[in-house]
Amino acid sequence: MFLKASGRSQLCGPALSPAPSPTPMYQLQQEAPRPKRITCPQEVSRGACQFHGLISREQADELLGGAEGAYLIRESQRQPGTYTLALRFGGQTLNYRLFYDGKHFVGEKRFESVHDLVTDGLITLYVETKAAEYIAKMTTNPIYQHLGYTSLLRDKLNPGLSRQRSEPRRVTFRPSDKISTSPLGRRSALKDGSEKHCSYHKVHNFKVHTFRGPHWCEYCANFMWGLIAQGVRCSDCGLNVHKQCAKLVPSDCQPDLRRIKKVFSCDLTTLVKAHNTLRPMVLDMCISEIEHRGLTSEGLYRVSGFTEHIEDVRLAFDRDGEKTDISANAYPDINTITGALKLYLRDLPIPVITYDVYSKFILAAKMTDPDSRLEAIHDGLLQLPPAHYETLRYLVSHLKRVTMFEKDNLMNAENLGIVFGPTLMQPPDQDTLASLSCMRLQKLIVQLLIEHEDILF
Known part of the structure; x- marks a missing residue:
């Protein structure tokens, strides 16, 4: 898409007579001027294109001859060594600074040839000029809710799952309230509330996409014009929309398993929605196996398994998903399974304790009053996304x-805090010094979560 023409010419060119708003965008694209490259005897070959050498704007304008869609490339007189695309549109010559980095571009889009760049630019200029008013209004009456997209997603879900999901119970502490020093009293105080169903909302993961053949926006139902990068596609569920429409689409993405390429390093909410589960299957399967045969293993979670075996488990989950075999027959060393679980949690693109609430937990860890610290941790937990x-x-x-098996495995809450603190919590800025300075606080948070698990969750 063209950004801004140099000099007097702007993106939309001159004001043309607007077409009636009902005119299909597809028809407008078909009506757009076709590119016509102007050649001359003095044309010079440089890099991946032919250009007219050092000529003025007036000379370029004369060579173009007033034909709509005519274009040439010239070396700039104002900045020798740089190149300008001169293009006729709407009765005047538009001048754009032309760049090349293996592909040609004047804005965001990159093209294999200047001809394709000009073709796409003429389509964009023509459509946005002819239907500017229509484009401004086309997101005001979305057909998104009426096309059955949200109903289709709802039907994909297991009706019983929503009944199983429950949102963390929120408690409002009053200044006069104090959490009882007894575990039972604290549990009662923190868990005094009613259960609510939670919804695993997920925003769409939109990425610029080039569509082959005609495509229509699934939000506003209008044609997605242009040759390349006509809009965006959600890489998790496949929804196709205009860039401007993407800002208005609800956070109701239901990932499609066919689009989820891996299990490890996949966003947590994306994975659980794709598999329609409360938690990632890696967590359930590894914990089940560990509790089946490893709770009395000395140094559980502290002792590392063999890296190549852990990598095998990762590849198996990415390839086979919930069918992965992590039994003792496949991996006799339980430290391989604990290592795989830690690797999964460590490789999440957004940590379990998210970047958004990281600072709240760190501030809570710095508090000296035990009751206030627990209250702050509890508030932080309630701000985590449901998954x-x-x-x-x-x-x-x-x-x-x-x-509970500390006598055999020698792992108490403090030891587990040392292991899982940096795994579950990472500072947003990824600063190494910040991470090192916060390790003690990260350890303390996980230790407190374990010690007070019965009242915090």
Whole structure:
């Protein structure tokens, strides 16, 4: 798409008579001027294109001859060594600074040839000039809700799942309230509330996309014009929309398993929605296996498994998903399974304790009053996305059970905090020094989560 023409000429060119708003965008694209390259005897070959050498704007204008869609490339007189695309549109010559980095571009889009660049530019200029008023209004009456997209997604979900999901219970602490020093009293105080169903909302993962053949926006139902990068596609569910429409689409993405290429390094909410589960299957399967045969293993989670075996488990999950075999027959060393679980949590693009609430947990860890600290941690938990909350709740419950076998495995809450602190919490800025300075606080947060699991979740 053209950005801005140099000199007097602007993106939309001159004001043409607008077409009636009902005119299909596809028809407008068909009516757009066709590119006509102007050649001359003095044409010079440089890089990947032919150009007219050092000529003025007036000379370029004369060579173009007033034909709509005519274009040439000239060396700029104002900045020798740079190149300008001169293009006739709407009765005047538009001049654009032309760049090349292996592909030709004047704006965001990159093209294999100047001819394709000009073709796409003429389509964009023509459509946006002829239907500017229509384009401005085309998102005001979306057909998104009426096309059955949201109903289709709802039908994909297991009706029983929503009944199983429950949102963390929120408690409002009053200044006069104090959490009882007894575990039972604290549990009662923190869990005094009513259950609510939670919804695993997920925003669409839109990326610029080039559509082959005609495509229409699934939000506003209008044609997506241009040769390349006509709009965006959600890489998780496949929804196709205009860039401007993408800002208005609801956060109701239901990832399609056929589009999820891997399990490890996949966004947590994306994975659980794709598999229609409360938690990632990696968590459930690894914890089940660990509790089946590893709770009394000395140094559980602290002792590392062989890297190549852990990598095998990762590849198996990415390839086979929930059909992955992590039994003792496949991996006798339980440290391979604990290593795979830690790797999965560490490789999440957004940590279990998300970047958005990281600072709240760090501030809570710095508090000296035990009751205030627990209240602050509890508030932080309630701000986690539902999938992250459920994953953390299930993991911490498991780690609590691990500590019950401390006599055999030598792993108490503090030791597990050292192991899982940096795994579950990472500073947003990824600063190494910041990470090192916060390790003690990260350890303390996980330790407190384990020690007070019965009242915090």
